[in-house]
Amino acid sequence: MRRIALFLAVVCLGLAPAAAAPRLLLIPLKGGLYVAEDYFYARENSVVYVGPDHVTVVGATWTPGTAALLAAEVRKITDKPVTEVIDTNHDLDRAGGNAYFKSIGAKIVSTERTRALLQKEGEDSVKQTKALFPDYPDIPIVLPDTVFAGDFTLQDGAVRGFYLGPSHKPDDIFVWFPEEKVLYGGCILKPQLGNMDGADLAEYPKTLQKLKDLNLGISLIVAGHYSAVHGPDLIDRMIAMLAQYKK
Numbered sequence: 001m002r003r004i005a006l007f008l009a010v011v012c013l014g015l016a017p018a019a020a021a022p023r024l025l026l027i028p029l030k031g032g033l034y035v036a037e038d039y040f041y042a043r044e045n046s047v048v049y050v051g052p053d054h055v056t057v058v059g060a061t062w063t064p065g066t067a068a069l070l071a072a073e074v075r076k077i078t079d080k081p082v083t084e085v086i087d088t089n090h091d092l093d094r095a096g097g098n099a100y101f102k103s104i105g106a107k108i109v110s111t112e113r114t115r116a117l118l119q120k121e122g123e124d125s126v127k128q129t130k131a132l133f134p135d136y137p138d139i140p141i142v143l144p145d146t147v148f149a150g151d152f153t154l155q156d157g158a159v160r161g162f163y164l165g166p167s168h169k170p171d172d173i174f175v176w177f178p179e180e181k182v183l184y185g186g187c188i189l190k191p192q193l194g195n196m197d198g199a200d201l202a203e204y205p206k207t208l209q210k211l212k213d214l215n216l217g218i219s220l221i222v223a224g225h226y227s228a229v230h231g232p233d234l235i236d237r238m239i240a241m242l243a244q245y246k247k
């Protein structure tokens with residue numbers, strides 16, 4: 001009886017668990033581009049590019065489980081297969097889902113720098129992430145199998161990965177979508193500084209200045225954490241936050 005009363009109290013107070021909100025959303029952005037908002041662990045945003053005959057995922061998401069959720073969302077918008085996923089750095093929010101993508105036959109793409117750091121630090125990263133997020137699973141570290149010495153293009157030039165120097169980590173790359181004029185900033189560009197462990201404080205602003213000097217004509221930036229979609233002014237905002245952080 002007391003349990004029924006408690007149940008009624010909970011329902012009347014509106015505290016009953018509502019239908020769980022989806023924790024991974026795929027939202028159309030522009031052209032063939034979609035933003036994946038992944039609310040597991042620390043919110044991260046990845047990007048999906050639907051090309052003429054296959055799909056490129058930018059950011060493998062946190063775990064094989066979140067990667068499977070993302071792949072299920074991709075299947076709702078296209079029949080084209082996911083054939084490649086880019087790890088934009090060696091952190092688990094970008095590389096944790098590699099095992100799933102490999103299991104569906106996708107290539108795991110990165111720079112040599114990212115592959116080497118994931119090989120060296122991946123197992124420790126799992127332990128550190130579990131310390132922060134106790135529900136983070138014991139994931140297998142799967143290394144990139146399609147590795148570039150420097151900058152690279154996919155989807156016949158419609159997806160361009162490039163490196164401008166150390167920033168949030170030694171290896172973070174940007175991904176540029178020239179047709180849509182959209183830049184994926186990954187862990188480098190975001191509306192708050194976030195985790196600065198491993199950031200290169202001297203080089204980070206220089207890397208962002210190099211990005212500005214490219215004059216890409218950016219229309220939108222997708223930030224890798226916090227709110228996803230921003231204007232090109234996000235670069236200056238990040239430079240200003242870094243200058244404050246040093247003081």
Ligand SMILES: [Zn+2]
Pocket residue numbers: 044091093186187224225
């Ligand atoms: Zn990150």
